[in-house]
Amino acid sequence: MSAPRAHAVDLDPERVTNDLAALVLTVVELLRQLMERQAVRRFDEGTLSEAQEDRLGTALMLLDERMDDLCAQHGLSRSDLNLDLGPLGPLLADPEP
Amino acid sequence: MSAAERAEPGLVCAFAVTRTPPGPTALASVPGHEEGGPLRVLDAGGLYVVVQDVPETLFGEQALAERLNRPADLERCARAHHRAVEAAAGTGGPRAGAAAGAAVVPLPMATLYRGDRSALRAVDERRPVLEALLDRLRDRTEWAVKVHAAEGSVDAAPGPPAGPEGSGSGGRAYLSRASARRRDRQEAHGKARTEAEAIDAELRRHAVAATRHRPQSERLTGRRTPQLLNAAYLVENADRDAFTRALAALTAEGGRPSVRADASGPWIPYSFARWDEEPVPETGRREVPA
Numbered sequence: 581m582s583a584p585r586a587h588a589v590d591l592d593p594e595r596v597t598n599d600l601a602a603l604v605l606t607v608v609e610l611l612r613q614l615m616e617r618q619a620v621r622r623f624d625e626g627t628l629s630e631a632q633e634d635r636l637g638t639a640l641m642l643l644d645e646r647m648d649d650l651c652a653q654h655g656l657s658r659s660d661l662n663l664d665l666g667p668l669g670p671l672l673a674d675p676e677p
Numbered sequence: 678m679s680a681a682e683r684a685e686p687g688l689v690c691a692f693a694v695t696r697t698p699p700g701p702t703a704l705a706s707v708p709g710h711e712e713g714g715p716l717r718v719l720d721a722g723g724l725y726v727v728v729q730d731v732p733e734t735l736f737g738e739q740a741l742a743e744r745l746n747r748p749a750d751l752e753r754c755a756r757a758h759h760r761a762v763e764a765a766a767g768t769g770g771p772r773a774g775a776a777a778g779a780a781v782v783p784l785p786m787a788t789l790y791r792g793d794r795s796a797l798r799a800v801d802e803r804r805p806v807l808e809a810l811l812d813r814l815r816d817r818t819e820w821a822v823k824v825h826a827a828e829g830s831v832d833a834a835p836g837p838p839a840g841p842e843g844s845g846s847g848g849r850a851y852l853s854r855a856s857a858r859r860r861d862r863q864e865a866h867g868k869a870r871t872e873a874e875a876i877d878a879e880l881r882r883h884a885v886a887a888t889r890h891r892p893q894s895e896r897l898t899g900r901r902t903p904q905l906l907n908a909a910y911l912v913e914n915a916d917r918d919a920f921t922r923a924l925a926a927l928t929a930e931g932g933r934p935s936v937r938a939d940a941s942g943p944w945i946p947y948s949f950a951r952w953d954e955e956p957v958p959e960t961g962r963r964e965v966p967a
Contacts, residue, residue, distance in 0.1 A: 620859055623852045630849065637848025640855070659901075 601654045606661040609647060610672060616640050686792030690731045692716075692758060693765035694800060694807050697779040698725040707764040710736075710757045716764060719793055721800040724807060727765040728796055736789060745787070758786045762945055780815040782807055782950045810950055816914045817885060819949060820924070820942030824876055824906035825898070826869040827937050869935040873905035876927050876938055883920040884910035888948050905936065909948035917943070 619636050622628050628636065651658060663671040690710060698718045704727070709716050713731035734740060744750040766781040790796035800807065881887045892904035912920045928938045 616855055617859075619852060620856045624856055633852055634848040637850070637852040639848070641848060641851040644851075 598654060602656055602660060605647070605650060605654065605656065606663060606671070608650075609658070609661045612640075612643055612647060613672060615643075686794070688731050688733050688736050689728045689790045689793060689796050690736065691784050691788045691790060691796050691799075692727045692729070692761035693781040693783045694721075694724055694726050694811070695765050695779055695781040696724060696811055697767075699727070699764055699767045703767060704764055707760055708757070709761040709764075710754065712736075716761055719797055719800075721797050721804075724800055724804065726796055726800055727761060728790075728793070729761065731789070736787070741787060741789075755786060759945075766945055780811045781945060782810045782814065783945055783947050814911075814946050814950060817911050817946060817949075818914065818917070818943035819946035820880075820884075820910045820912055820920065820940060821944060821948075822876070822880060822906065822908050822910065822924070822938060822940045823893075823898075823904060824873040824908075824936050824938045825900055825904050826866070826902040827935055828900075828902055865935065870905055872933045872936045876933070876936070877906055877908055879923055879927060880908070880910055880920070883916055883923050884912050885916075886911040886949060890948070906938075909946075911946055911949045912943070 619640055622636075623633060647658070651661070661672065690713065692709070698720075701718075704716045704718065707716055709729040710731055712735050713729045716727055716729050719726045719728055735744065745754065762781060762783040765783075767779055790799060877887070877889075887908055887910045890907045890909065892907045895901065895903065898904055910920070924940050926932070928940055
């Protein structure tokens with residue numbers, strides 16, 4: 581996200597759109613990471629069939645690629661998609677490199 | 678209530694409490710807040726407070742809150758505060774170093790009172806705490822140490838090793854790579870954390886007390902890797918050589934590949950001079966990270 585602008589309400593339409601896009605993508609990225617984490621856990625436990633693993637992995641891979649496209653469209657990098665939650669640390673604990 | 682108080686005296690900003698007031702000429706050469714009057718000393722009977730008159734329009738509750746929200750103003754304010762605290766310690770001169778000065782209890786930034794009388798009363802009410810702090814901080818300085826995960830050790834963990842099922846482009850291969858990446862990252866993070874703890878343990882051996890602040894965010898540090906340790910150590914002047922030797926060994930390149938440690942000091946012991954809090958316990962007892 582862009583640097584915090586204290587007090588001033590900035591209504592530049594371009595900027596508002598970009599900030600909104602970044603926020604939406606942050607939420608999507610959070611969900612994607614949670615899903616991937618869960619999938620990896622199941623994969624490591626070996627409780628999925630090979631076919632399930634393949635389907636799940638393919639879906640996550642496509643989602644990952646789609647995120648790259650969306651970020652590029654909005655001129656963002658994955659590391660921009662994070663929120664500092666103060667004492668709780670960053671929202672996305674381990675941003676993808 | 679006295680007549681002076683009814684007449685709404687102006688705002689007074691207090692910086693530090695000491696037993697040995699700095700001389701007037703030394704004080705006169707140091708500007709406090711740019712917008713305020715000259716620094717002066719209030720005699721609270723055995724304890725002295727360094728204060729400055731500041732304008733209500735800039736230091737009133739609302740105005741101050743707004744100014745402190747602006748990074749540039751906050752920085753100016755913090756620098757002014759530090760200058761005045763150094764002046765109170767008699768260390769404001771050219772590179773006198775914090776060690777040479779008298780013991781001071783630095784007050785929190787922007788400690789404001791309405792008039793000299795309320796400032797003096799505040800000091801008087803906390804006299805036992807202030808006396809104890811002055812005893813505790815005498816001939817001791819603070820050192821700050823920040824430890825970060827080394828660049829490339831946590832976030833940029835080496836690419837996934839192409840194991841038997843790690844190569845290829847199928848869904849399973851993707852999951853396998855993600856799994857390996859997660860494991861590598863966790864290992865690297867665990868290692869870095871262990872090294873940071875080791876650094877802390879080693880430095881505590883040479884310190885009278887230690888305290889941990891909340892790690893700063895990456896936006897604040899301007900680094901790409903997380904801050905693992907944000908600690909302050911209170912060091913006896915007599916032990917300073919041992920402490921700095923330990924520091925030099927710890928911050929030297931190469932010894933601990935997973936982390937980078939940066940140190941600064943000697944500082945006036947801000948972290949150990951909280952006059953409104955329980956005193957920080959001496960070493961020997963582990964403190965819960967803030």
